[in-house]
Amino acid sequence: MFDLPDINLPIAVFLIVYGAYMVFYVLYSLFNIYHLIRYGVYGLGLYLIVSIFVGGTIILVAGSVFPLLEYEWTLPLSLDRVGDFYNEDLFPAL
């Protein structure tokens, strides 16, 4: 067998992926909202739709971010110990 190189990364690297996704999400949402406002029919309904979407997004992001703040993000993620996380404890009921 071979040994994996001993590289230690903080688990904060997950946040980079999450941040990249959020940038994509925000850009796509803004583009969609622009479309709605630019081409939608003028009226209260249009503002209601945009408000519901923005409100829903804020709730969903807040519901994820607050639990995420509880974790210790400086914890190192060692590449040669990555297999330790995949053990019988991960799926105890299966």
Added chain:
Amino acid sequence: MMRLDHLPNQRPDEHMILFLRRHWFALLSIVTAFILLIGIPLALVMYFKEIVVDWLINPVIGPLFLILASMYVLSIWLFAFLEFTDYYLDTWIITNERIISIEQEGLFNRTASELDLAAVQDTTAEIRGILQTVFTYGQVYVQTAGEKGRFHFKNIDNPERVKELVTRLVEEDKRRLSALGAGGRGKIKSVIK
């Protein structure tokens, strides 16, 4: 933003008769897909609650799981909104002089077209299948002379009524134009004299 009291290229005596969107059943399918895509994973989380709690307290698996779950839920929310936008921006406007069709295809393609009622040759209403029959929605095709394609009102409410309305408006517009034409010729003649 489009205002219904000020249509694009509105003519002097033109006014809106009917504003159409797809039937609410199209909206229901978006809502159903959203509920299923959120509800099924949520039900799985509830069923395997103990395992999920073990994952969440794990210092590495926990944040990874939460981030992936958050990305999944946000994607579904965004997808539902995109589908709703597609539904919301697909509109057909019937005025006393024109039919205006505005269709959004995805986020990057948009087609806006219009035709004069006087150019309409044939109107067809189509209701197919159990769902369309029960909920009274379907297609209306408006065929014009010399047009390659035809106007297609997709999955609109009560297509028979819309077809009758278009047919009546076409007749009225043709009568109006022929009266205008006769009047116009009369005026020209009087000018020549």
